[in-house]
Amino acid sequence: MLKTNRILYPKGIAIQAKKFARYIEPNDTRLVTVGNERDHVYRYEGALNGLDDAVVLLAWKADQPMTPDHLSTDRKLSDEDILRYDAQRWTIKCFFRQAKDQLKLDGYRVRHIRAVKRYWAVVLFACVYSIAESQQDLSSGLELLRSRKEHSIVEFIDDAAKQEIPIDVIKKTAPCRLRGPLFVS
Known part of the structure; x- marks a missing residue:
């Protein structure tokens, strides 16, 4: 997505995309399906700014006012291809947002490529496992697994209390039973 304050250089003149869009006449556009x-x-x-040669599609729904928002650095792509890729990209962006928010992908720091690959394998396994367990989407699966985790902790504490284990021992032991990126809440 292109930010509307991004600077374009039509005919060598610097102008923000949102301001440039005001000068575009309907006959300067084409209808793409x-x-x-x-x-x-x-x-x-x-x-x-930052790119010498790019393609920007200023695109808006046929029945709505203009909002510029599509960017590509591959000049060989057709308008249809850029819009198609952009639609697919949205799904990928949503996945990364979920992985960052719900699986704490952005909180794990590794430097070695091997560690990155291992961490990705764990994150993707967590996604697949969550979806398979819930038979729904990732959010539903994580919610189900987290509720199971909460129940397990409650059951652990209840069992420990029945065995008259001191609370300070329970506090030290319970969190160690259920760790990992899948269960981060």
């Missing part, structure tokens, strides 16, 4: 979606598209090819 991707799947069931119809968009008006203006294709800008040229420099951006």
Whole structure:
């Protein structure tokens, strides 16, 4: 996605994308259909801050006002391909947001490529396991597994109390039973 304050350089003049969009006339655009979606598209090819050669699609739904938002650095792609890739990218962005928020992907720091690959394997396993256990989506699966974790902790504390284990021993022992990125809440 392109931020609307991104600087474009049409004809060598620096201007924010949102301001540039105001100068685009309907006859400067073309109607593009991707799947069931119809968009008006203006294709800008040229420099951006930080990029010498990019393609920016200023695109908006056929029945809505203009909001510029599609960016590609591959000038060979057609407008349809850029919009199609952008639609797929949204699903990927949602997954990463969930992985960061719900699996704490952004809180784990590793430097070696081997450690990164191992951590990714654990995160992806947690995703697949959550989905398989719940037979639904990732959020539902994590909610189910977290509720199981909470029940396990309560059962552990209850069993320990029945055995008259001191509370300071319970505090030290209970968290060690259920650790790992899957169970981070």
